[in-house]
Amino acid sequence: MTEPHEAASAPSAHDAHASEEGLDAHLVVERGAFRLDVALSVAPGEVVALLGPNGAGKTTALRALAGLTPLSGGRLRLDGTALERTPPESRPVGVVFQDYLLFPHLTALDNVAFGPRCQGATKERARARAAEWLDRLGLADHAGAKPRRLSGGQAQRVALARALATRPRLLLLDEPLAALDARTRLEVRSQLRRHLAEFEAVAVLVTHDPLDAMVLADRLVVVEDGRVVQEGAPSDIARRPRTDYIAQLVGLNLYRGEADGHAVRLDAGPPITTTEALSGPVFVAFPPSAVTLYRDRPTGASARNLWRCEVAGLETHGDQIRADLAGELPLAADLTTVAAAELDLHPGAAVWATVKATQTHAYPV
Template identity: 75%
Template structure:
């Protein structure tokens, strides 16, 4: 039996509840099963490695990929629920989308690009163009209203795409890697501008990105997806401080280990343990920054409570420092050193060193 398409009312009910979604998609070789909630005015960031399911989640919210199970509700209305054979078609959902490459119509001016959505929803040409002019003015693009996309800078095109998405007054705004097409300088400027615009957006926004800085700056709350499942969620500061998977640890630039804690010691493996300032019992994580690791040719005479033999496996430039990859007792370890320190220690792949980390620079928490 086919699903029925239903229309969405144009008014928002009193006490709008935001996003309530349980997204289940089964493609045979890949399955997505994530629950997402967000309040009006909240920016929810979806993070995860390639193939984790971020884009699939975004497509289900937009209605481009049907749900196999679960539900999607927005402001108390059911947009999709397979068990009840209910599915609102994409064109009837109060959803705005900003794609990675913006997908502006090249033959239309900025004004007509923004007016396109309201016109499709039945607004008169004059009213749609007046609304578009107002939105472009709010974006600081009034002087570019009659300019076509090819003559816009990356930042200007991004603002036109945002104005076009907002022109239909969406209750859910989806942003798919909205800064990926920009160069580093434009990205810095547009990220700050986008943050201001999202802060004023009264409905729910969902941002998909692989860039941790974009996520930390733009999102109020993060959901990390791996293999189609949520592995961690919380505010950006909490996730950066307490990563729970190797992917998240790499994303925020931390060394991360999981082991068993007893008092101030967390045993990671045979002959490999960390002394920490926290006192724990049972499964635990230990995390610390690469900058907390010091390397020595001989056993360090410092006050560091954690010292162990390690072997260099690689070196690469990392900003104004050198990131040194090592193994210690079979576990990976990363240290950030100055170029001078690397030269003085004569570090190279295969070199044997001592690595040290002060207990005060580690952070232990329950697993």
């Protein structure tokens, strides 16, 4: 659903310089009926997150960057050097896998020293570099520990140190926090963000967790069904989602329609009144917290948008109750536990939903 970029008449000096630094990739991988077709351009020092549902092609893209999955077409250039035919072990790429894949028979120090040794460093120099990285990641006291004696967070940092010790020009992280429990995840996410901010080369991470993506990345590239559907700064994507998947990810109700001034005629459903005066195809979004529910049709309500709905389901959402509503306009509404009890909400209950025009946000398709 992203719009095609206009072709420039001639590359600028900045473009020519940028093409020689960082990652310039067009990843085309065909596997049976599935086709991955993703373009990526990442500058040194930038962290990009590939975000998308299971089966979207995120991991395939990461494996293609690492050289573990061959390209069916496209290109892969890193700092101006083509890598399509370069074997994985010869690429200046560091990878942190979801399950870390530490060598169980080696200490943390020797796990980290493994990469430099493969690059030709002597055992002494490799261990010295490994010790330096373990110290930088706060693991100096665990250098002699084997993986089974490390906590999940410690193992994650050893895996990161092992990837960084090879001095990669491209760092790939595959669901780097997925194996951690919620409490450890919070702490390690903060540490990882700090280390990525200090990384001077290109970093690409794959995740299906929106919070990991929003916190760790400078830019998001959202992939669905093997193609890019939206990319941009986390704040821009959160404010202007362009697919149902992204809208659900950032917690918004999203609709598409035709705008004529302040009225938007939806492709499917009743019209919505917005504060923005637009013309042509638009998206309209509003948060579940903007929805007010009534059991009887409200009289004298100031909201310009009023729909008759039916409760399709209820679930706990943080410290609130989220109501899944069907009817004139399918939508989600958030309300307190007390409000849900006072309204006697239950599946099948008829309700009226209102949303003020000032709480909607319309933007061009």
